[in-house]
Amino acid sequence: MxxxxxxxxxxxxxxxxxxxxxxxxxxxxxxxxxxxxxxxxxxxxxxxxxxxxxxxxxxxxxxxxxxxxxxxxxxxxxxxxGLWPAPGTPEQLTALTWLVWGQVSLTGALFRYMANTSEYFAKEMHNEKQAEQALAEIHGLLRILDSRLEGRPYVIGERCTLVDLDLASVLGWGLMAAKIDFSEQKNLKGWLGRIGERPSIKAAMAET
Ligand SMILES: N[C@@H](CCC(=O)N[C@@H](CS)C(=O)NCC(=O)O)C(=O)O
Incomplete structure (x- = not known):
């Protein structure tokens, strides 16, 4: 291999x-x-x-x-x-669902918001209404993830999986770059804090 x-x-x-x-x-x-x-x-x-x-x-x-x-x-x-559920289990279906949700729905909304607000994109491309709509969508999605984490330490259940690591990467970048306040989402905040303690995440963040 x-x-x-x-x-x-x-x-x-x-x-x-x-x-x-x-x-x-x-x-x-x-x-x-x-x-x-x-x-x-x-x-x-x-x-x-x-x-x-x-x-x-x-x-x-x-x-x-x-x-x-x-x-x-x-x-x-x-x-x-133990970082990915076995094929054919209900947990595998859940893992695929949340992984793709993070990369398609959440990343899509974050990207749209950034494209309409951020200095990385020319000002003449910014559209206030589009930004408002994307921001409302992001908050809705964050509430959905927060609910998923109610009573669960990690997205699939008791163990941290590649899904958590992937979602945390999307959020770590997106929420910081887009300056989005998610302090109301207590489960999300605790979960991000737990994942941020992992040496693999710390190493990726420190990389220059
Ligand atoms: N959907 C792709 C996105 C990959 C992507 O946009 N990569 C950027 C870095 S964050 C890149 O390589 N950009 C270089 C370029 O577009 O020239 C994925 O998730 O792998």
Whole structure:
């Protein structure tokens, strides 16, 4: 088994770095300089035509999209580590549901909000109504996650899984970058605090 991990610090690749560390699987890391355009060079585009990180090559097969990568890592290495539910169980269906919810619904709303408010996007692209709508959507989604965490220490149940690590990466970045106040969501706050204590998350956050 061989894994090559193409990454850049402080990017979407951070969540895969966290998963690889938690799963304790060996891999070769290839750092790309996104500002210098390494991701658009022909050699890399031959692996990932999107020219983005994270990208993983598992036994010669390239993978992109972090949700797909998380599922592959979970199924291959996570079950025996207790970081992913066994295939065919109700918990696996729940894990897939929340992982995709985080990357599609929550990330989509966060991105829309950022696109309409943040300095990373030209001011003339900002639209106040779109921003308002995205913010209301984000708060609704945060309430949904907070309810899911009522009476459960982690999203699937008693144990931390790759789903928690992935969702915490989305939120850690999104809530901070979009400056969203989530202090009313007590379960969410406690859960994020617990996950933030994990060495794998601390290492990814400190990466420069
Ligand atoms: N949906 C993709 C998003 C990947 C993505 O947008 N990666 C950014 C870094 S955060 C990137 O590589 N950007 C470089 C570029 O677009 O040139 C995933 O989750 O893997």
């Amino acid at each position: 061989s894994i090559t991990f193409y990454y850049a610090p402080q990017s979407n690749a951070g969540r895969i770095r966290v998963s690889l560390a938690e799963l304790d699987v060996p891999y070769e890391a290839v750092r790309l300089d996104l500002r210098a355009g390494d991701q658009k060079k022909p050699d890399f585009l031959a692996i990932n035509p999107n020219g983005k990180v994270p990208t993983l090559v598992i036994d010669g097969t390239p993978m992109f999209e972090s949700a797909a990568i998380q599922i592959a890592l979970g199924e291959r290495y996570g079950v025996q580590k």
